Amino acid sequence: MAAIYGLPVIGRLITSIPAVGNAAFFRYLPPSAEFSAAILAGLACQDMIQSGAQAIGRRPARTLLAGVLLASATAAAGLLIAARYYTEMPHPSHWFRNALCVAALTVLLLLLLSVARLPGRRRALAAGAVVAVEAVLMFVVPTTSNPPKGILIEDGVRFLQAHLGLQRFFSMGPVAPNYGAYYGIAGINHDDLPLPRSWVDYVAAHLDANVHHVAFDGKQRNSADGPSVEENLRANLAEYEKVGVRYVVTAAAGNPFRWTPREFRVDRPGGLPIPLSDGGTAVIGWNRPDLPQPIDGVGVLIGTYGGKSDGVLRASICADDMCADQVLDLAQATDNQFLPIKLDHPLPPPKDRLTVTLRKTGAYPVALWSFPSSSDSRMTLAVDGYTGPPHEVKINIDLAADGRGPSRVYDDRAMTIFELPDPAPYFSAEGCQLQAEARDRLVADCAAASILKRQELFLPGWTADVVGMPQQEVQPDGPLFQRISLPAGRSEVRFNYSPPYMPAGYALFLLGIGVLLWSLHPAGRPSFPLETGDSGPR
DSSP: OHHHHTOTTHHHHHHTSTTGGGSOHHHHSHHHHHHHHHHHHHHHHHHHHHHHHHSTTSOOOHHHHHHHHHHHHHHHHHHHHHHHHHHHOSSOOHHHHHHHHHHHHHHHHHHHHHHSOOOHHHHHHHHHHHHHHHHHHHHHHHHTTSOSOOOOOOHHHHHHHHHOTTSEEEESSSSOTTHHHHHTOOBOOEEOSSOOHHHHHHIIIIIOTTOOSSEESSSOOSOTTSOOHHHHHHHTHHHHHHTTEEEEEEETTOOTTEEOOGGGSSOOSOOEEEEEOTTOEEEEEEESOOOSSOEEEEEEEEEOTTTTOOSEEEEEEEETTEEEEEEEEGGGOOTTEEEEEEEEEEEOOOSSEEEEEEEEESSSOEEEEEEEOOTTOOEEEEETTOOSSOEEEOEEEEEOSTTOOOEEEEEOSSEEEEEOSOOOOSEEOTTEEEEEEETTEEEEEESSOEEEEEOSOOOTTEEEEETTSOOEEOEEETTTEEEEEEOSEEEEEEEEEOOTTHHHHHHHHHHHHHHHHHHHSGGGSOOOOOOOOTTOOO
């Protein structure tokens, strides 16, 4: 319970035990605590019946009354804490308020029953009825606020099923870890235990150094101050391709290849809309941008006055002395969002300065959302007609990966999918033509003896049958994958897996079945003596 609610001392001691701190106590432990409380409640009802059989009509024993008073005081203290929390909630829930009322009424009724002049059996039945009604109310009634139905959008999953083949995808949210197995699509995300040490170490070393080793879900961070998922994806894009990632799946309208300077990733107060009128020009300069990859486009945070802005915006993007121009229709712009300026060809990362020049043509102005410049700001802003204090605008950058950036191939209300340009194949063998039938079967035609590489996690227990060769054990290929030998000519290959020590496992399984069958026979059943007491036979 201390771990569930994060008590300062006891909770810290419990979660400091190695590996115990990784457990989601708040999610998985409440049923155990509730089960224990239910057992104790049953024993309490039994005590009421036994004490009532000995003293019908008298007040309950002092120990029972003391126990009820202590439990009531503990519950009252919890209710007071919960009530205080309720008053401090920014958006209080009526279900939270009603739950407090039901809890308070339940404690009051149990307290009254503990002092009532009732036979023990009636008192136990009444207490059990109160607790049962409370359980129904607290479990069933809140579910009435759930949506009666939902819309399951699986079109993106269907796209992956049709195009993924034997390669993999990396999800940043829409397809939760481990659900790829449900849909029959191979993903590299995981959120589970136990996990292969080789894979966990590889992820941290090559894909995402700031990942939580248990939850490689495309969202969680091991350190809030460390690199984001998007930063590590862009920096290690070639490594993702090496493990066969063909598609990157993000939330709808998301773009992990759009880079935002760290100073613009948080909400900043003091936003000021600076209008850019007909014929006006705005020049945004960014010194020492330190961009990691070439530029595919730039986004600028604008306001369209509720969609009234009209005309066109002529944009010129310059990386040092190299420039690219674009003309944007403001009728297609979205109010209070980044205006994307897509370039016809990538620009190299600027060494000294990135300059964005915007020229407005049209009667109704467009606003540049700006914010007061900090003392160490690297950005300059000059807008025709603006003479106020130094301000800067929020921008983001669409980055290309070495000039061959990922391409957006799918969009819907649930997800956006990007395709990486050069994912590694699942099967490869130098000098061979390969025809894959499934992940565990293929036909190879080799001009000479070769090595077949398979992008499947190596674990002891893998074997391969190659027509015309003895069965061979699969060997590790690097830190992760597999390889086997192929003969010259045409050969059929089939991979098989059997965990180590399975013969012993089968033997123990059969032994367990035998013990179970023996226990069902009358001669194998244990016998217990019949006990009697004040309340009758048990």
